[in-house]
Amino acid sequence: ETGVTQSPTHLIKTRGQQVTLRCSSQSGHNTVSWYQQALGQGPQFIFQYYREEENGRGNFPPRFSGLQFPNYSSELNVNALELDDSALYLCASRSGGRTDTQYFGPGTRLTVL
Amino acid sequence: QQQVKQSPQSLIVQKGGISIINCAYENTAFDYFPWYQQFPGKGPALLIAIRPDVSEKKEGRFTISFNKSAKQFSLHIMDSQPGDSATYFCAASISGNEKLTFGTGTRLTIIP
Numbered sequence: 001e002t003g004v005t006q007s008p009t010h011l012i013k014t015r016g017q018q019v020t021l022r023c024s025s026q027s028g029h030n031t032v033s034w035y036q037q038a039l040g041q042g043p044q045f046i047f048q049y050y051r052e053e054e055n056g057r058g059n060f061p062p063r064f065s066g067l068q069f070p071n072y073s074s075e076l077n078v079n080a081l082e083l084d085d086s087a088l089y090l091c092a093s094r095s096g097g098r099t100d101t102q103y104f105g106p107g108t109r110l111t112v113l
Numbered sequence: 114q115q116q117v118k119q120s121p122q123s124l125i126v127q128k129g130g131i132s133i134i135n136c137a138y139e140n141t142a143f144d145y146f147p148w149y150q151q152f153p154g155k156g157p158a159l160l161i162a163i164r165p166d167v168s169e170k171k172e173g174r175f176t177i178s179f180n181k182s183a184k185q186f187s188l189h190i191m192d193s194q195p196g197d198s199a200t201y202f203c204a205a206s207i208s209g210n211e212k213l214t215f216g217t218g219t220r221l222t223i224i225p
Contacts, residue, residue, distance in 0.1 A: 004156075033212070033213075035213075040218070041217060041218070042119075042202050042204075042215030042216055042217050042218050043157065043202075043213070043215050044215075045212045045213065045214070048212065056210065056212055058212065090156050090157070092156075092213075101147075101159060101162070102159070102213065103159070104149075104156035104157045104158070105156050106154075106155055106156045107155075107156050
C-alpha cells in the first residue's frame with residue numbers, strides 16, 4: 001500500500017452533471033498529480049498541484065479543475081460531464097526535493113451514462 | 114515529441130521464463146524512466162526506475178536495460194511467476210516535472 005487514498009471507489013453520473021473526486025496524499029508529500037486512465041490505456045496527465053497552486057496542466061479542458069488544501073489533500077472537479085469522461089481517475093503524490101517517485105492511489109472509477 | 118511507445122500490447126510467457134517489454138521515447142529531455150505494475154482494480158505501483166546515466170539497473174528479478182543513443186529502454190522479468198501476471202506500463206518524465214508520460218501498457222500473462 002502506498003498510503004495514498006482516494007474516494008469514492010466507484011461513482012456513476014449522468015451526462016451534464018458535475019463530480020468531485022478526493023485524494024489524501026501520503027504523509028509528508030506536498031505535491032499531487034491527477035491522471036485519467038481510460039479502459040485499456042495508460043494514464044494521461046491532467047494537472048499537478050504544489051503547495052496549493054496548480055503547477056502544470058495536460059491537454060484537458062477547463063471543465064477539469066482542482067484544489068489542494070493546506071493538509072495536502074486534493075480534489076478533482078469535473079463539470080458538464082461527457083460520456084468520454086468515463087475512466088479511472090488516479091491521484092499520485094510525491095514528496096518535495098529531488099525524488100521523482102510518484103505514489104499512486106487505487107483510483108476512482110467514474111462511469112458517465 | 115512527448116510520446117512513449119510500448120510493445121508488445123500483450124505477452125504470454127511460461128512460468129520460469131523471461132518476460133521482455135520494450136519502450137521507445139522521442140523527447141531527449143526525458144531523464145527519468147520508471148516502470149509501473151498495475152493489477153485489475155488497483156492503481157499503478159512503482160516497480161523499478163532508471164536514469165540515463167546508467168545502462169542497466171537490477172532489482173531482484175526485475176532489470177531495466179537502457180539505450181540512450183537508441184532512445185529505448187526495456188523491462189526484463191527473470192524467472193517469471195504467475196503472480197507477475199499484470200499490466201505493465203513504462204513511463205518517462207523530466208526531473209522536477211510531475212508529468213509522467215505513459216506508454217500504452219503490456220498485459221502480461223504467465224502460464225504454468
